[in-house]
Amino acid sequence: MCYNISGCAVCLSGQLATSEQATGMRTLSEQKDGGMTIQQSWTDLLATATLALKAGDPVLASAIERVGPCTLVPDPNLFEALVDAIISQQISVQAADAIMARLRTLLPPGPLQAQFLSALDEQQLQAVGLSTQKIRYIRDLCAHVLSGELDLQQLPALDDEAVIRALTTVRGIGRWTAEMILIFSLGRLDVWPVDDLGLAEGLRLLYELERRPTRKELLAFGERWRPYRTLATWYIWRTRRLSMPGNRVKTRIVSL
Numbered sequence: 327m328c329y330n331i332s333g334c335a336v337c338l339s340g341q342l343a344t345s346e347q348a349t350g351m352r353t354l355s356e357q358k359d360g361g362m363t364i365q366q367s368w369t370d371l372l373a374t375a376t377l378a379l380k381a382g383d384p385v386l387a388s389a390i391e392r393v394g395p396c397t398l399v400p401d402p403n404l405f406e407a408l409v410d411a412i413i414s415q416q417i418s419v420q421a422a423d424a425i426m427a428r429l430r431t432l433l434p435p436g437p438l439q440a441q442f443l444s445a446l447d448e449q450q451l452q453a454v455g456l457s458t459q460k461i462r463y464i465r466d467l468c469a470h471v472l473s474g475e476l477d478l479q480q481l482p483a484l485d486d487e488a489v490i491r492a493l494t495t496v497r498g499i500g501r502w503t504a505e506m507i508l509i510f511s512l513g514r515l516d517v518w519p520v521d522d523l524g525l526a527e528g529l530r531l532l533y534e535l536e537r538r539p540t541r542k543e544l545l546a547f548g549e550r551w552r553p554y555r556t557l558a559t560w561y562i563w564r565t566r567r568l569s570m571p572g573n574r575v576k577t578r579i580v581s582l
Contacts, residue, residue, distance in 0.1 A: 368513065372396050375515060375554035379561070383550060386558060389532055389565045398560050400513030404478040405471060406438040407511040407579040408493070411503045412463050413456070414580055421455070426578050428454035444468035463498025470496050481507075486514055506580045509556050518548040518555035525559055528566035 366374075376396060380387040401407060413429075414422040432450055433442050444465065451461045470476035476496060481489050486508055493504040505519040519525055520541050529547065530538045539547060551558040563582055576582060 368399065371515065372398070372557065375557045379551060379554055379558055385533060386551075386561060389561050392568065393561055393564045396557060396560055398509075398557075400509075400511055401579045402482075402511055403437045403579065404481060404507065404511050405440055405467075407507055408467055408496075408499070408503070409438055409443065409464060410578045410580040411506045412460055412467065412498055414506075414578075415460070415498075415503065419574065419581060422581070423574075423577055425455040429456075440468045440471040444472065460498070463496070466497040467499070482512060486517065509559070510580045515556045516553040517559065518545070518551075519559060520544040520548070522559075524563055524566060528562040531569065532562055532565050 372395075376390060380390055409429075410422075410426060413425050417425075429451075430438075432446055432454065433439075448461060451464070452458070456464070467476075471478060476492065481492060484492065489508060489512065490501055490504040493499050493507060494501065502519055502521045505517050505522075508514040508517045509519070526538045526544060529535070529544065548555050548558070560582075567582055574582075
């Protein structure tokens with residue numbers, strides 16, 4: 327089963343979207359066995375998925391009641407989401423927020439675009455807080471996008487594993503980063519990012535486990551939530567966030 331967002335706005339290729347794209351209605355096409363395509367709104371899909379998760383798992387059902395309705399809304403700005411995901415690697419949410427905010431001050435208003443980001447020099451990128459390694463990753467991403475080697479406009483038509491294969495041709499983009507794009511930009515409903523530390527720790531807290539589950543254990547645990555593992559992931563992340571102090575405002579694509 328594969329899910330694709332159609333009619334979504336802005337910047338799939340790191341360029342500005344047309345006004346027609348920007349005013350499109352966000353919908354999803356769900357491919358059923360036998361080739362029938364059913365159009366459902368994102369809100370309806372979330373409602374269906376939430377009901378299924380609640381019916382199948384009383385612990386997660388309790389978490390869903392505490393958290394409330396899922397507020398995940400895919401942002402189709404794939405280029406900015408990729409930059410965001412690279413910045414977010416192995417640093418705190420707060421640090422990623424700060425770096426992205428400083429980076430925006432160096433660029434034209436609106437969605438990030440590859441041609442403008444690639445024009446920034448090393449010193450400018452270091453000044454916003456990017457490491458030398460992440461600067462190399464972002465430059466490689468810009469080069470792939472601007473050369474057409476990575477065609478972001480084609481990603482929505484690919485299945486999940488094909489998206490991951492395409493994105494991981496870029497230096498610094500591994501499976502976790504690609505999975506964040508599947509969740510936060512492409513709106514795929516059955517992503518289970520077992521390499522995500524927040525997911526492992528959130529699962530430990532929610533199910534009162536003695537230790538954080540291993541990758542293998544996470545893979546097995548997630549099977550119960552197919553085909554809605556993305557939503558299960560989001561609720562586990564949000565449940566963990568409830569235990570943290572403060573009320574952070576979302577300012578980036580790849581974040582809660």
